[in-house]
Amino acid sequence: MTTPGRWTLRAENSSYTVRLSPDGPWAELEAWGPTGVEDGPSALDWSRRTHFITPADAAPAEYLPYGLRPFTGSELIAARPGGERGTWWDFDGAEEGDGSLRLAFTDPVLGLRTVLRYEVVPGTDVILRWTELTATTGELRLARLDSAAVNIPVTGAARLTYLTGQWSQEFQRTQLDLARGTFTMGSLQGVPGHAYAPWLAIQDGGRGGVGEAGGAGGAGEGGPAYGIALEWSGNWHITAEAEPGGLVRVRAGRVPHEGAVSLAPGETLTTPRLACAVSPDGLDGLSRVWHRYERRLSGERLHRPRKVLYNSWEATGFDVDAAGQLELATLAAEIGAELFVVDDGWFTGRGDDTGGLGDWYPDPAAFPQGFGRFVDDIRGLGLDFGLWVEPEAVSPGSRLYAEHPEWAYRIEGRPARLVRNQLLLDLGRPDVQDFVIGTLDRLLTTYDIGYLKWDMNRPPTERGRPDAAYDVLLDLDAEHVGGYLRVLDHLRATHPDVTIEGCAGGGGRVEHATIARTDVVWPSDNTAPLDRLSIQYGFLHAHAPHVMSSWVTDAPGVFDPRPRSLAFRFVNALCGVLGIGADLRAWTPQQRAEAARWIARYKDVREVIHHGDVHLLGTPEDPSFGVQYDDPRSGRTVVAALGTGRLDGAPLLPGRPDRLRLRGLDPRARYRDAGSDTTYSGAHLLHYGLPFTWSDGHDAELVVLTRR
Template identity: 35%
Template structure:
């Protein structure tokens, strides 16, 4: 619940073992506490230090009350706080000094929708309490409404800010982070997730130091380089114990996370839209809404923090018919055919897919325009009759007759210079007059800030979806933004283009997913280049990485698991040698790694040997047995592939009656080290049977003593245990 003590001007949030507190002092909301639940916070620790030399102050009688030392909930710029500000406003006279003070507040049940933006939600108003805290700058009559939501069933607070110009002159927003938080010390490790194409969400951890650390993207997408998520963990915090604070931005465009340790060893964390190359003209009577930040707390280690995000994003971020459904096992034809596809080849793959138990056939790139390579046809969403002479409807019917669903790849946000669309509308792409239009993968980015572009795309996709029986769409985005400009925006609004693009994309996705609720959408951006909560709001699963090598995927999926649930992670078995890195691995390890996510295949099924087909049939049958646990169970990380030669994790269902454990050894250890696998999350007082062997062990023994990993020679080995609770 959220409570307000009018005597001490104290706001206290308490839920699920967590409390968050701030108070109004001299009209400023100042942060007091965030951590393990406190029944009734009474201000035991002062947040206002004594006077500091050279610290600015407004009142000579209150020199101790300096903006440079106060723990603000939403700090500004120009009045004495030299740390990183949460917002910055430029006035008509060119100055950038504003001073927000408390005006009013409102506490209410439920959670508001954010206009034009994805966000977490509630199904019933009783699931959450919210606070709107209104701050005002009296000179400009700028009002900023800070919105906090406290979830009843999760140790989570969401935050966002809405800027409202109630004055008579235009203002310009130069910076508008969604949240800021001041901790009273700097005893933290920063955990973040970096990478590149084919190497997304690599794990990094290091102690904070006396610098400002910036984690960001200015690429027009959340990017594979950095995820819009970070953790501040107390030193020594591990998977099972210690305090950890998570910060996740529900946004798919340019973002910035900034963590600053100041001269007094306090820590300020901010997260929101990247202020680089951004501004927003705020006319009188208009408003600007920032994206939502989801802040989660755990007193029980990193594993518990991840489980909070998994459950919240699975149940109160993802939406639609597929939110609570088991996801289908699919076959994607891309690595089997690339652009050289034909009806005969596709149906040959589909027939084997049906025979081995696959549930969904996905036709990837190359089916439209005259796309024989990546140099043409994006934007021309018309079937290529040379390759598919009978059309998509006929092909989808053939696939459905085999008992499979039918899926299709699109890259709607892009246009090829060699396309009818570009020749007809060369101004529809992002561009700056007089500047070269840079190409990436021989393509340009359509300007989704324009309504005419969005209307064209909606109609073009509807023409395809309404004329064939399509069950699934893979929505790709294979380049980042350059020459970010819009032909329709005036000069003083050009720096709004990147954010207006995201608002346009969200509007298009809202319209499409509402019009076709029976279609399962999967997000992709050269793999996991736009794997973020904003996309999960519209598309409940994402292609995790173009790199399908099992060994590389151990790290990629391990890093991804810190915030995103397994049901959201597309994971496929591909050919060996692997097409991305050339590594040769067994079908066993490829299968076990892919089973740890949203399972599928991406290879030429029609070229399988008899033995390979039998193995794949067994893998699919096994995954169907464990799929409910993997997709909806609780996930535990056990061995970290970033720190050793092994990786391990397990999934446990909600009733703790069934679990599946995976253990991986990358390279042979010549010392023949004996490995042990220890389950987590079981009922210590229950008995569990190993389904494969019939052996029975106590839950306590399986967790604290563990199972011996078989001593088998060779690189790239994997082992799996499935256990079920039995009555005594």
């Protein structure tokens, strides 16, 4: 039975209930959690005592403007040009659909209509939220335009889990107990950035905070977990506030480039979507919710096998020529690679990183028989062919820059700063978008290219548009994002069979708008084994294995230099989409033979890895760490096990094998490991775990269990 002014959205295993507040003209959260959580008194209800604050400042409001909520953080700040900021609105109706909800509020004095949007993602426990803002009478200036606010009731400090880092050290899982005050993170770099991912998990830490579970439980501690992820490829923020009365309220949205956005009369602005997820099974369960959601984002492309890639960058750098690339491609084909990608250095003027960007034509000196003949030779080895591009970049010495200097971001009268010896094109301009689309269309139709790696290696600095009117308030960040997505949408529609990899100096642009339009993303330029393990551990909390491109290389550790075997590098890399980036010419025949065996094993289990349910077993700080993949359809469980710590002395000294306790198995079933010809009960694997005896020459295993 539907209660007036109260709406429940039902997801796969959870529900989200919103009501009109009895305290004022706003919507507020009543319940969010496992299905049925809405039956009973709201855990977010409060005492209505409001000393020195207003009811709106204390309420678990879904979205409120400054004006109604003046003290504890609002989602919207709007004003007429030159006028006082502030919005006071009235409820203007609801529109409920199958898995969707629209709640409208209007301010006739200011001339603003605000519609809160909700949509359940079928087959998941994700609810999308966003906001539509319409100027109904005159021009408006929006100084803040968040997508939504998310309310989490807590009994003490809230445990925040988020992903931090820097270039070469992205996606480091970081945790903070927030008892009081404000936590904020974001990016002003024109992309999500390397320092923070637009993703946050929130748990109730209780009075004493949430403790880490030891051993196999590192990712699953803390009971129910709530998560948000912002679908935006530009500037953003996420802000969590521990508010009076035991509530953590999280606001998230894009950040206007010039501090405000202009909204013309009759114009509607739609904010980025905020994905909201919940799991009763802690962070480990929350990761599986995100994985399922990203499989939905991939759509039919999910069922396209991710090919084993070889990329020549670490072998040749900018020294690209047909003969050297063919030599590497021949070796790659022999070990079982399915795709050969030529990275930076293939085009005219690109002998180093000081030139060539923008002039996207193959270097005739490097390919004397023609680039088309070279591509055909690669394909003649049985390999698909891929190419690296950086469409947003331009070199100052390029022909493109000489012809169109106005296409690069620049502030009139100020020097143009070079980052990585290059400038950034203003992709918000339609003529620049058309140039990029025309360039990529030409490459993809002239040559038989099946894979495109889109890179972006510098943030916008002097972000101005020289020929724009001086008195116009530009929204350059949103325009650049719109141009970027327009180009990707064109590629998806016009070249649907081309696999696209998203990259921005590593993991600088990994978020749901990009993931929805690409096939894989590149988490980091750091491929050192233990460094990469930490990166992938954080990445898999937020993102699915089928989008995680990972290479086997010879790179030494940057942050953790301890050596690891070739087996370790392969087992670590096959936790996502396997690639190889080492100089195969320097490998011994024995190393190449070992690589061929690992690639064959990966091909046998990649469907389980890319489609299965994932459990993170422990943390990279534990002596043993693993990633478990379960495929209920085939009855197979794959465990990528890695020895990360000090050895236990066995067999020279008394010692027992280390063990990884598995999760999610049927304790009454039996599971056979064909590799060791051992059969385990599910109860044994859940209680004791798989045994591993690590040594200096044995630090990784891939175990495949079949349910009998």
